[in-house]
Amino acid sequence: MVEAGASSAQSSTYYDLLSLHPSASVQQIRQTYRDLSKQYHPDTTSLPAAIATAKFQQLNEAYATLSNPERRLAYDLKIGYSRYRVIQPPRDLNRPVSESRKYRSSAYLDPTDRPLSAGEIFALFILAVTFLGCIGLAVGMGIAQGEIAL
DSSP states (O other): OHHHHHHHHHHSOHHHHHTOOTTOOHHHHHHHHHHHHHHHOTTTOSSOHHHHHHHHHHHHHHHHHHTSHHHHHHHHHHHTOOSSOOOOOOTTTTSOHHHHOSSOOGGGOOGGGSOOOHHHHHHHHHHHHHHHHHHHHHHHHHHHTTSSOO
16 A cells, blocks of 8 residues: 555656646745645644655655756656747748738838838938048047147
């Protein structure tokens, strides 16, 4: 009868034993362990001593594994749980952006879908003139102060 209980305990995970999800935080694991250890400690429970001791040892083993980051990672790999979500690429990854939208608004156009507008060209022109003016001003001040010899 004791072996049947041991085999069922072997088939469940430490997370099942603590009634937690594998993504539980360290604080959740600690709090759950403390609550359950108070409930199953052989000195404080009304359960028979053999059952309470076995359950308390299982709780200690589960907590020792799940509270240690390296041991928890190895255990998670052993039970097949991964903390890392696998990002799947979209199915239409090779389709051009212009084909993926049925409703087209000028606010959401892809910059490669259209030529520059007159206002954008003017803004780029003003930006270039300002940049060249700053360079010219810096060179002119260098010449005026005698730091740049001609």
